[in-house]
Amino acid sequence: MIEVVRAGACVACDICIKVCPTDVFERGADGVPVIARQPDCQTCFMCEANCPTDALYVAPLSGPAPAGSPQADQAALEEAGAFGAYRELIGWGGGRTPGSRLDRNHVFTAMLERGGP
Amino acid sequence: MSELDLTADVVVAGGGPAAAWAAVKAAEAGADVLVVDKGHLGTSGATAAAGTGVWYVAPDADARAAAKASRETLGGHLADHAWMDRVLDQTYANMNELAEVGRYPFPVGADGAQIRRGLQGPEYMRRMRTRVKRAGARILDHSPVTELLVDAEGAVAGLAGYRRQHDQSYRVRAGAVVLATGGCAFLSKALGCNVNTGDGALFAAEAGADLSGMEFSNAYAIAPEFTSVTKTAFYSFATFYRGDGSVLEGAGSQRGRSVIARTLLSEKVYARLDQATPEDMLAMRLAQPNFFLPFDRQGIDPFRDLFAVTMLAEGTVRGTGGIRLTGFDCATSVPGLYAAGDAATREPICGGFTGGGSHNSAWAMSSGTWAGQGAARHARSLGSRALARTTHGLGGAGLRPAGTPGDPSAFNDVIKAVQNEVIPYDKNLLRHGDRLAPALSVLDEVWRDVRASLHGENGDVVRARSAAAMTAHARWMYNAALARTETRGMHKRQDFPDLDPAQHHRLLTGGLDEVWTAPEPAARGGLAAVAS
Numbered sequence: 001m002i003e004v005v006r007a008g009a010c011v012a013c014d015i016c017i018k019v020c021p022t023d024v025f026e027r028g029a030d031g032v033p034v035i036a037r038q039p040d041c042q043t044c045f046m047c048e049a050n051c052p053t054d055a056l057y058v059a060p061l062s063g064p065a066p067a068g069s070p071q072a073d074q075a076a077l078e079e080a081g082a083f084g085a086y087r088e089l090i091g092w093g094g095g096r097t098p099g100s101r102l103d104r105n106h107v108f109t110a111m112l113e114r115g116g117p
Numbered sequence: 118m119s120e121l122d123l124t125a126d127v128v129v130a131g132g133g134p135a136a137a138w139a140a141v142k143a144a145e146a147g148a149d150v151l152v153v154d155k156g157h158l159g160t161s162g163a164t165a166a167a168g169t170g171v172w173y174v175a176p177d178a179d180a181r182a183a184a185k186a187s188r189e190t191l192g193g194h195l196a197d198h199a200w201m202d203r204v205l206d207q208t209y210a211n212m213n214e215l216a217e218v219g220r221y222p223f224p225v226g227a228d229g230a231q232i233r234r235g236l237q238g239p240e241y242m243r244r245m246r247t248r249v250k251r252a253g254a255r256i257l258d259h260s261p262v263t264e265l266l267v268d269a270e271g272a273v274a275g276l277a278g279y280r281r282q283h284d285q286s287y288r289v290r291a292g293a294v295v296l297a298t299g300g301c302a303f304l305s306k307a308l309g310c311n312v313n314t315g316d317g318a319l320f321a322a323e324a325g326a327d328l329s330g331m332e333f334s335n336a337y338a339i340a341p342e343f344t345s346v347t348k349t350a351f352y353s354f355a356t357f358y359r360g361d362g363s364v365l366e367g368a369g370s371q372r373g374r375s376v377i378a379r380t381l382l383s384e385k386v387y388a389r390l391d392q393a394t395p396e397d398m399l400a401m402r403l404a405q406p407n408f409f410l411p412f413d414r415q416g417i418d419p420f421r422d423l424f425a426v427t428m429l430a431e432g433t434v435r436g437t438g439g440i441r442l443t444g445f446d447c448a449t450s451v452p453g454l455y456a457a458g459d460a461a462t463r464e465p466i467c468g469g470f471t472g473g474g475s476h477n478s479a480w481a482m483s484s485g486t487w488a489g490q491g492a493a494r495h496a497r498s499l500g501s502r503a504l505a506r507t508t509h510g511l512g513g514a515g516l517r518p519a520g521t522p523g524d525p526s527a528f529n530d531v532i533k534a535v536q537n538e539v540i541p542y543d544k545n546l547l548r549h550g551d552r553l554a555p556a557l558s559v560l561d562e563v564w565r566d567v568r569a570s571l572h573g574e575n576g577d578v579v580r581a582r583s584a585a586a587m588t589a590h591a592r593w594m595y596n597a598a599l600a601r602t603e604t605r606g607m608h609k610r611q612d613f614p615d616l617d618p619a620q621h622h623r624l625l626t627g628g629l630d631e632v633w634t635a636p637e638p639a640a641r642g643g644l645a646a647v648a649s
Contacts, residue, residue, distance in 0.1 A: 021132070021156030021165075021312050023259055023281050042311035043345035044166040045407050049239050060411035062306045062345045071414070082414065089406035090239055098222040098240055104400035105235025106224075108350045109170025109475045113187050116353050116371065117392060 001041040002048075002058050003065050003072040006083065007032045009055035016047040016056060038064060045086055052093075054084030121280065121287035124504050125151035125255075126496040127489070128276055128289045130262045130317065131297030132161030134478065135458025137245035138211065138485030139295045139492070140254040146493035150254035151289055153278055155261035155298070155579070156312045159246035162299050163434050163459070164478065165238045166309035167348070168405035172466075172479035173212050173234045174205055181205055188476070192437075192468020193605035193616070195330075195623055200465035203445060207483035219244045235404070236478060238309075260287060261579045264512030265294060265320045265454070273324055273453035274508045281576050292496025292503035293453045295488045296321060296440065300433035300459035301590040303539050304532060304583075307338055307429035308347045308407075314583040315433065315590035317460035321440045322589065323511040326449040327627035329462040329637065330438035332597035332608045333469040334590075335545045337378065338435065339370060339388070342425035344411040350474065351401050351408060354393035358423055360385050375609070378428055378542035387423040430540045433590070435471045436607065437463040438597070441625060446491030447484050453495060457481070457488035464623055469606020513629065514564070515571045515585030516578065523570030525577060528584040534563045535587045539594070548598055549611040557595040564588050568630065593626045600624055600634040 002024060012031030021044065026036035035041075041058075048056045059071035070076040077083060084093075091099040111117060127143040129136050132154030144150045154161055174184040185201045212233045215221045221244055223231040249256060259281045266275035266288070275290040301315030318328060338347035339355075352370035357377060359365055365386060367376040380386050393401070398420055402409060412419045433439055440449055440456040442465070447455050458481040467476050496503055513519075515528070538556040539545050567588050573581030601624055603617035604610050623637040 017282075018258065019157050019160045021161040021309070023156070040311075042306050042309065044160070044309045045410065046160040046166060046239070050160070058410075060346070060414045061343050063343060085413075086407065086410060089402075090237065092239070099403070099406060100237040100240040101222045101224055102403045103168065103224045103232075103235050103237055104404040105168050105170045105237070106232050107400050108353075108404060109234055111353065112170075112350055112371070112474070117397070 001038055001043055001061060001064055002035050002056065004057040004074050004077060005033055005035065006055040006074060009053045009083070011053050013052065015050050015052065019050045020047050048086050049090060049092060051087070054087060057082055121285055123151060123287065123289045125149050125289055125291045126503070127293050127295065127492040128153060128291040129295040129297060129489070130154070130276060131299065131458065131460070132156050132158035132258070133297065133299060133458060133481065134164050134242065134245060135460070135481040135485035135488070136295070136297035137242070137249050138482050139297055139457050139489035140249045141252045142486045142489035143295070143493040144252035144254045146490050148493035148496055150252070151257065151291070152249060152254055153257045153260045153262060153276070153289070155316070157258040158249060158256050159242045161312050163309045163313065164481070165242040166407070167238045168235065169238065169478045170235050170475035171212060171233070172205065172208055172475040174209070176206070176209060188467060188470055191470040191606070193470065194621060195464050195468035195606065197465045204466050204479055204483040207486055208479040211482040211486060219248055257287070262298070262316065262320065263516055263578055263582050264510045265324050266290065266508040266510055267324060268506040268508055271325065271451070273451055274503070274506045277510055279576060279579055281579065284575060290504050290506070290508060292499045293455060293492035295455045295457055295492050296460045297457045297485060297488070298460050300436065300439060301587060302432045302434045303430055303536055303587055305430040305540060306345045307340070307431050307434070308345050310431065310434050313434050313459070315586045316583060317456065318440055318593070319514070319582070319586035319589050320511070321449060321451070321454060321456065322627055322629055323513055324451045324454055326451045326454060327441050327625050328439060328593055329441040329623050329625050330464040330469065331433070331593040331626050332601045332624060333438050333464070333606055334433045334436040334594040335548065335607055336431040336435035336471050337374065337428040337542070337546055338431050339374070339377070339426050340429050341411045342427045345429070346408055346411050347429055347431070348405050348408045351390065352388065354390045354397060355388040356391050358387040358389070360387070374428070375547060377426070378546050381428065382543055385425050388426045389421070389423050390419045393420055428542065430545070432539070434459055435477065437467045437469060437471070438594070439463065445487060446494070447488035448491055455488040455492045457484040469608055471607055512582070514568050514589070515573065515581035518568070518570045518572050520569035522572045525572060525574045527571055528573060528577065528581045531563060531567055531571060531584040531588060535560065535584070535591050539591045547611060548609060550599060551612070553595050553599050557592065557599065560588060560592050560595065564592060589629060592632050596632045596634050597624050597626045
């Protein structure tokens with residue numbers, strides 16, 4: 001689930017509010033989005049992928065992170081280089097190669113047609 | 118705020134690939150198009166969050182024959198060669214168009230040619246949104262449909278819904294409607310599927326359309342425990358283990374999911390992708406990067422470490438049941454109403470075996486194309502009469518309670534009650550009449566309450582309607598599952614473990630307060646050309 005919005009990195013562009021398919025965010029008084037409906041988050045990572053300033057972190061858990069978990073600890077996540085990691089993987093952002101150029105889905109389709117590895 | 122009142126030639130409900138292709142092709146056919154989605158066209162649904170292969174086969178007779186034959190037996194011989202041929206042709210055309218017009222950055226092979234057999238969801242759907250806008254279609258995001266509008270003759274003449282981010286209801290009068298709202302995964306949190314609550318099937322049934330293949334609705338995907346990330350194909354490289362470290366014999370991702378499910382009823386099951394070569398490992402990372410997020414972000418190496426797994430319900434998203442189509446234009450049995458993608462039955466190309474992956478993506482772009490074109494033709498045939506019709510809304514359960522409106526937060530209890538009957542493996546996946554019948558009784562009782570009193574206030578009207586749609590979906594599923602007293606395709610009955618040649622037909626279902634099932638008349642199904 002979405003766990004962290006880094007206010008310091010956010011440019012208040014509203015993109016996450018627009019792209020979240022389950023409408024989890026609300027615009028806060030200062031323009032920075034707040035996680036208004038976390039139980040509706042389906043952990044699809046689309047907000048994180050679309051954030052232009054790597055201000056969001058989606059923990060890979062389908063429920064809320066337990067109290068004290070590093071999955072909701074901004075400093076620990078920054079230390080681990082977690083912000084923006086998914087966006088880099090799919091090659092979104094200036095100067096990057098789109099991940100689809102390196103796609104290998106066809107390899108697995110062919111494998112399944114053969115009946116396995 | 119006052120209601121937003123709009124008009125269009127064609128209104129498309131949905132935000133995934135089928136909706137996007139329908140919008141593009143209807144607009145290219147000259148229609149004024151409006152797309153309304155529950156979420157955001159470009160990120161909504163099962164495709165946008167994932168990566169997928171595509172059933173893209175060059176127009177070579179032998180290759181096409183092999184492609185069609187590969188799943189016929191798995192699908193219980195319920196697919197149709199004429200439909201498969203058309204989907205293979207249309208998919209080939211659309212993928213080439215995606216490269217040439219959409220400028221999708223496909224990978225390039227050693228021979229310098231693009232490899233057009235796969236798509237990455239985020240990139241694909243981002244570009245499809247751009248295509249939709251450039252085609253001139255308007256988009257209302259975060260505007261779930263709540264009901265269809267019909268004219269005095271019962272032909273579909275528009276739809277109504279609610280704009281969640283504006284707290285405003287809206288109404289669109291239109292010449293034709295395309296339902297591309299996806300299947301139903303019962304809010305299981307399977308990757309990207311929580312917008313898919315079967316809303317389109319409910320709307321269609323309220324207008325009098327019938328459904329087909331609803332017994333093929335027991336898809337489950339393997340995921341690491343407590344996560345959302347499904348990609349069953351990658352578990353082809355897994356060995357499955359019990360808690361004591363012994364190998365779980367017979368467990369597998371393609372054949373052998375039942376063993377995993379049966380074991381999960383009483384104990385944990387662990388997996389390790391220990392059959393992958395270094396080349397496979399790299400290919401997996403490149404094919405679907407988010408598959409690795411649950412592992413990388415929790416410090417798990419899935420190739421070396423054991424990790425607990427679960428199976429997430431995917432219902433009719435990767436099952437094959439849905440709204441029945443009456444022809445290649447993706448019309449339904451109701452005039453003015455078209456269906457595409459997972460909202461429609463995928464039996465024409467998959468029969469009764471999971472439409473997931475390459476077949477579903479091919480079906481979405483092909484049926485979306487045809488539904489968009491068909492809807493545009495229908496709207497044009499009505500001319501100026503289309504918008505002059507007097508309309509009324511059809512929404513019943515969850516919108517207009519038949520009795521005294523109840524607690525406006527009751528949708529939460531309805532959702533839990535439905536999930537209790539359709540998500541457990543021993544009810545839906547490991548099917549037996551002794552468990553299906555009592556589950557259906559509970560669901561019928563839930564439906565009676567829903568119909569009598571369920572409603573929602575303001576934006577919660579959407580949640581109430583989704584809860585009603587899930588209830589209806591579950592009842593069609595279990596009525597069909599009880600009616601098919603054999604094992605065929607993904608529908609496996611423990612009390613009827615064999616295929617029964619006398620049931621080599623598709624099964625139609627429909628109705629709301631009274632649900633019915635009936636074999637599809639042979640004249641309609643086109644199954645005569647298919648060997649049993």
